[in-house]
Amino acid sequence: MNANDPILEFMDVTITAAAREHAGLSHVSARFGPGTLTLIQVAPGNEQLPLADLATGLLCPAEGHVLFQGEAWTAMLPEQVLQRRAQIGRVFDGHGWISNLNVNENVTLAQRHHTRRPDAEILAEAEALARTFGLNELPKIRPALVAPRDLRRAEWIRGFLGCPLLVLLERPMQGVPLEHLRRLLGAVQEACARKATVLWLTDNDRIGRHPELPPAARYATRGLNLVKMENG
Template identity: 30%
Template sequence: MDNTLTGMGRDYDFILKLDEAVPSSDSTGLPPVKYNLFVEPGECVFVECRDEFRSAQFADFCAGILPVKEDPATGKRRGAVSCMGLDWAELDERRANALRGRIGRITVESGWIDLYEMHLNILWPSLHHSRAPYDRLVGEAVKLCQSFGLPGLPTQLPEKLSALDRKRAEYVRAFMNNPSLLLLENPVSLTAPVELYNAFFTELTAARERGCAVIWVGAERSAWSGYLQQGMQRFRLGDNGLLK
């Protein structure tokens, strides 16, 4: 599917904006309270959360998958979530999918389709959401694979790769097609080889220098402590919502 965001300019100040937004969620997931978060191009925001399901729901909320709650009395939405200046709630399915094509994600579940070879798993989001030529995407994927320690674009089924190589492939998929927003759920493990750890931060920094905004949701502060710099926003996601 070739989806485009026709008519979308660069007249926005924030890549991601949660403005008094209340998620349509029950008490077992993302707490239905007001969320405020404003993320500029190139900014990296850290969110500490030890609940994997809650982390995933927060990422879904940022990506417009989990909708904003409506007031039952008035029918009006309680706040707004915008990405690249566009309110998720005002987009039809085609434009919403196209906008999600500008988002790279690393999820706890990984989301590999077991029946597809890994190269198709890696390329599919970019092929589905963009008009980028297949050959260009393959060339970009090969370069990213090599950056993360794979000899080339893997063609085996996901189950045939080691856990470490699947993690490498997950990084490749997330950084494909120069995303404008990265939503990362526990993206690194301190037990991973230092070469992979360093490669991840190299690509992350390069993406931010291109203007990509980053939301890093993690269970352990130690995972990002080496990357944390003065002025970076830090939050904790818990029963009371998103708190500094």
């Protein structure tokens, strides 16, 4: 890959909707380059957009290809898939926690599993991110015992931990007071500065109007299509 090649690319991607699982998409083509933020406005009733699952190779399109770092997920060997996914951070739209692990164990699991970083180094970074996002410390109790607004911010920690190349934010402000938005925007800005690409899916119009939102390409869902807006 060259320095300016897209980190993530959708090439004429079509996927059929699955009831109670995800919405459908039709012939979506888009490129997401290094150092960029893309804001995707999700229409009401279409919140379960499968872009993040497609971007990570968890779903295979019925037609077209999804490329990460220039290679289609479907063309990778299993060990390559694991290596590439270690470079992706995600804030899940739905439940993303293992219930029988404490929050701190959940947050650091991927870094401990996919990298050779010392545990102490991983935990120190996670604690620093916790303070960045307004938490006194990384919660060390079961997810079910943590207040929803704090649990959501713990997902932010997991999403940015390890300086991922691709950050997928699926309605990350859900359940979080808007007073914390500036903290998240700061992390997004830092990620873009180190040449990561960030995809932010939202159903909240106020996100796109925030004065501190970094420059962003803007897309919106129109039926089964993803349409780039003129001001994006």
